[in-house]
Amino acid sequence: MCAAGTGPQPRSTYRHGDLRRALIEAGIELARDGGLDAVVLREATRRVGVAPNAAYRHFTDRRALLLAVCAEAQAALAVAMENELAGLARRADRAANARARMHALGAAYLRFAQVEPGLYRAAFSGLLGMELADHPTLAGTAGYTPLQLLCAVLDELVAVGILPAERRAGAEFVVWSSVHGLATLLIDGPLRDLPAEAIAEIERRLLDMVEKGII
Amino acid sequence: MCAAGTGPQPRSTYRHGDLRRALIEAGIELARDGGLDAVVLREATRRVGVAPNAAYRHFTDRRALLLAVCAEAQAALAVAMENELAGLARRADRAANARARMHALGAAYLRFAQVEPGLYRAAFSGLLGMELADHPTLAGTAGYTPLQLLCAVLDELVAVGILPAERRAGAEFVVWSSVHGLATLLIDGPLRDLPAEAIAEIERRLLDMVEKGII
DNA sequence: TGTACATCAGTGAACGCGCGTTCACTGATGTAC
DNA sequence: TGTACATCAGTGAACGCGCGTTCACTGATGTAC
Numbered sequence: 001m002c003a004a005g006t007g008p009q010p011r012s013t014y015r016h017g018d019l020r021r022a023l024i025e026a027g028i029e030l031a032r033d034g035g036l037d038a039v040v041l042r043e044a045t046r047r048v049g050v051a052p053n054a055a056y057r058h059f060t061d062r063r064a065l066l067l068a069v070c071a072e073a074q075a076a077l078a079v080a081m082e083n084e085l086a087g088l089a090r091r092a093d094r095a096a097n098a099r100a101r102m103h104a105l106g107a108a109y110l111r112f113a114q115v116e117p118g119l120y121r122a123a124f125s126g127l128l129g130m131e132l133a134d135h136p137t138l139a140g141t142a143g144y145t146p147l148q149l150l151c152a153v154l155d156e157l158v159a160v161g162i163l164p165a166e167r168r169a170g171a172e173f174v175v176w177s178s179v180h181g182l183a184t185l186l187i188d189g190p191l192r193d194l195p196a197e198a199i200a201e202i203e204r205r206l207l208d209m210v211e212k213g214i215i
Numbered sequence: 216m217c218a219a220g221t222g223p224q225p226r227s228t229y230r231h232g233d234l235r236r237a238l239i240e241a242g243i244e245l246a247r248d249g250g251l252d253a254v255v256l257r258e259a260t261r262r263v264g265v266a267p268n269a270a271y272r273h274f275t276d277r278r279a280l281l282l283a284v285c286a287e288a289q290a291a292l293a294v295a296m297e298n299e300l301a302g303l304a305r306r307a308d309r310a311a312n313a314r315a316r317m318h319a320l321g322a323a324y325l326r327f328a329q330v331e332p333g334l335y336r337a338a339f340s341g342l343l344g345m346e347l348a349d350h351p352t353l354a355g356t357a358g359y360t361p362l363q364l365l366c367a368v369l370d371e372l373v374a375v376g377i378l379p380a381e382r383r384a385g386a387e388f389v390v391w392s393s394v395h396g397l398a399t400l401l402i403d404g405p406l407r408d409l410p411a412e413a414i415a416e417i418e419r420r421l422l423d424m425v426e427k428g429i430i
Numbered sequence: 431t432g433t434a435c436a437t438c439a440g441t442g443a444a445c446g447c448g449c450g451t452t453c454a455c456t457g458a459t460g461t462a463c
Numbered sequence: 464t465g466t467a468c469a470t471c472a473g474t475g476a477a478c479g480c481g482c483g484t485t486c487a488c489t490g491a492t493g494t495a496c
Contacts, residue, residue, distance in 0.1 A: 054473050126403035133405045173406060174421045181396020188341035190348045191388060206389045213428025269440050
């Protein structure tokens with residue numbers, strides 16, 4: 001029994017600096033071009049310049065590394081969404097403001113999927129369950145996960161009187177489904193090879209439909 | 216030079232009966248529980264009871280088998296959609312009829328994804344591109360692919376005056392995205408562990424939103 | 431109808447590959463006296 | 464300040480696995496005479 005009951009403190013100095021971090025970073029790079037399947041322990045250690053089994057000091061499993069990569073991917077998405085919101089010009093009209101924020105979230109989501117298809121696939125590969133939807137490791141710099149950002153804007157729509165309160169419950173899943181579906185069809189589905197302007201038009205139509213339909 | 220210019224006729228008798236068919240069937244079974252990644256040449260041949268390399272008489276590649284399995288999965292989806300349409304009671308009101316058919320397609324799509332998640336994943340794994348969206352191998356018993364079935368019902372909505380003609384173009388992608396997104400979130404995403412009634416409610420809300428939003 | 435021959439569907443054995451994971455280890459770092 | 468010791472991050476080698484694919488083959492089937 002040692003005096004301090006705070007559990008094992010992480011060692012302050014590692015020979016590699018921060019191997020855990022480096023492996024996750026390598027994993028993200030692998031996911032970037034190849035999705036989660038491409039996140040392979042041996043390749044990650046190879047990239048970091050370390051023996052394959054060194055990974056087991058920091059992850060119990062290959063699965064544990066995958067989970068970390070998924071969480072990072074979702075966090076990256078959250079950051080992209082936050083940035084889009086931050087870039088918005090403030091409007092006097094509160095209702096117009098809320099609408100613009102809603103639109104911005106959808107646009108950021110769709111852009112992220114197309115710019116980082118590998119990370120996007122990893123983020124929603126099915127490794128992360130609902131119980132983790134609010135976990136801080138999935139959050140962006142402001143501390144909100146993608147789903148939480150969406151919920152906040154939906155609450156805002158209710159607050160400014162656009163969305164009737166009785167239609168608020170579950171709305172996040174309906175909105176999310178629509179945008180997520182388009183993202184999926186765009187990067188992995190039959191819409192893959194459409195010209196950019198056709199894609200932009202479909203995106204506009206979808207966000208339009210969502211805005212009209214959830215009310 | 217032989218007299219007939221019709222190219223090589225497929226042999227009428229195979230020792231195995233129809234090994235090509237049997238391998239596809241085995242591949243479907245593998246995809247059923249495990250998605251496309253689980254469709255593995257060696258395992259398929261093992262299940263059929265044949266040497267691993269026998270597959271190369273019928274498929275140039277593992278990829279060729281995967282493509283065949285994907286096509287079959289889409290065809291199965293088409294059949295499920297057709298069946299739902301066939302089960303519909305005819306209504307006197309043409310507009311109500313068209314609406315009901317639209318709803319039926321969405322419901323069938325969502326049910327298929329949940330009953331056969333493995334096949335569903337395979338169908339939309341990204342192996343099949345847009346150029347194949349109308350290919351007969353993806354079609355159900357009536358000869359229509361899932362996308363064609365959706366387009367037909369959208370045309371019907373225009374014909375009965377529910378959907379303005381100028382909003383028809385591209386509507387199939389918007390509708391498809393929404394339903395596809397929900398299906399994905401339900402089977403691989405964070406909505407996976409929701410109780411059945413919550414799922415049903417979200418499905419209702421989504422189909423509702425689509426109906427209202429595309430007009 | 432019977433025989434010789436050509437075809438080619440499926441065989442058996444082997445290849446090289448990269449993977450996740452385990453083992454006993456080593457040697458740099460941190461700590462107690 | 465200096466020395467002995469404990470910790471534990473990363474090493475090196477090896478394991479067993481299942482995979483896709485290639486090779487030279489065999490023997491059942493179909494066909495021409």
